[in-house]
Amino acid sequence: MLNLDFHPSGRHFLQIPGPSPVPDRILRAMSYPTIDHRGPEFGALGRKVLADIKKVFKTEHPVIIYPASGTGAWEAALSNTLSPGDAVLMYETGQFATLWKKMAEALGLKPEFIGLPGLDGWRRGVQADMIEARLRADTAHAIKAVCVVHNETSTGVTSDIAAVRRAIDAVRHPALLMVDTISGLASADYRHDEWGVDVTVSGSQKGLMLPPGISFNALSPKAIEASQHAKLPCAFWGWAEIIEANKTGYWPYTPNTNLLYGLSEALDMILGEGLENVFARHRRLAEATRRAVSAWGLQIQCADPAVYSPVLTGVIMPEGVDADAVRKIVYERFDMSLGQALGKIRGTMFRIGHLGDCNDLTLMATLAGCEMGLRLAGVAVAASGVVAAMDYLTSTARTASLRAAA
Helix, strand or coil: CCCHHHCCCCCCEEECCCCCCCCHHHHHHHCCCCCCCCCHHHHHHHHHHHHHHHHHHCCCCCEEEECCCHHHHHHHHHHHHCCCCCEEEEECCCHHHHHHHHHHHHCCCEEEEECCCHHHHHCCCCCHHHHHHHHHHCCCCCEEEEEEECEECCCCEECCHHHHHHHHHHCCCCCEEEEECCCCCCCCCCCCCCCCCCEEEEECCCCCCCCCCCEEEEECHHHHHHHCCCCCCCCCCCHHHHHHHHCCCCCCCCCCHHHHHHHHHHHHHHHHHCHHHHHHHHHHHHHHHHHHHHHHCCEECCCCHHHECCCEEEEECCCCCCHHHHHHHHHHHHCEEEEECCHHHCCCEEEEECCCCCCHHHHHHHHHHHHHHHHHCCCCCCCCHHHHHHHHHHHHHHHHHHHHHC
8 A cells, every 4th residue: 555654745855965856847858758769859859968968078979878877887888898807907985986896897807906995995086196006017008997986976085087097198008997977977077088088987867867767988989999899798788889870869779768858958957057057056065065064073074175076975973873873863854865874884974965956955954954863863063064054155155146147
């Protein structure tokens, strides 16, 4: 029997770092009647989204759109470019870097996982000098790809991808550069072409403000050339047939038509606001969140201010406090979901998402729910984070409105 009590009055506050809330405008677009995916109307839709998504990745090269989660796009990136037994250098920044490494093992690759020791590696970004040193030692060029996460969703750390490219170039190593920006795309500045990325992986359910179900591979000419010689099994994920069909706006299989309607609307919203304005909005909301955490007297999971994420903030609990118990209180009392800690930091912190369809009042309500939950859980907060965030947002409100009007 349907439990009608599951939907209390008002809107549920989905403040996890993805899936992010889906705007009504996108939901309405997804409700359009399904059309013939071989007909002329679909071809026009396909050409539009394929052209517009390139603007978000900041690339002039093909972007593959899959009817899959980001995990599928991880596999597509590896299976299109590599062969069984290939050595892959992967950098540990958190749970999602770890899962990508496990996938590489499952596919028959030989990943080498490097990073800072202990839990410190889950509080800081990619150390490009470590990648450079490892590649310099690889004089035989056995390493075929370097894989890093741009915005590590499990920790709230955004790494410097341009520095990784400089590290690879400094030793003139031919390895492909693959980057996961599943939670970074359309929320944090990302430049596929300028940063020399060969394969960028992303998904629909974060900054693009869509439900899960679309994922992406943005490609470089070097990656496409590598795909012509790769030996890992690759059927559904294969780029060649998709690139050919995409030239006229179609796919070689049945695409997820109604999600593509939603993607078209999301791209209109993002490009209409302007990418730089989107990034500035995310940075401002992230700064307000960090000021709240500081006022509470709590630590942020990311220990390096230079790589604070504009997408989410991890809030470390005091010794002896179960972060999941705090999250449970917030969920049950205030109908708000916060992100749980993952992997080896599970239970030590919670994650506040401030991405996608988020504004000043959304964030203030989120921080109020967090502060009330902390107090109910018996966490001694030093001062009101709500007031600290409100002061910052108030002092910067005029600047924000001018950006939006520009």
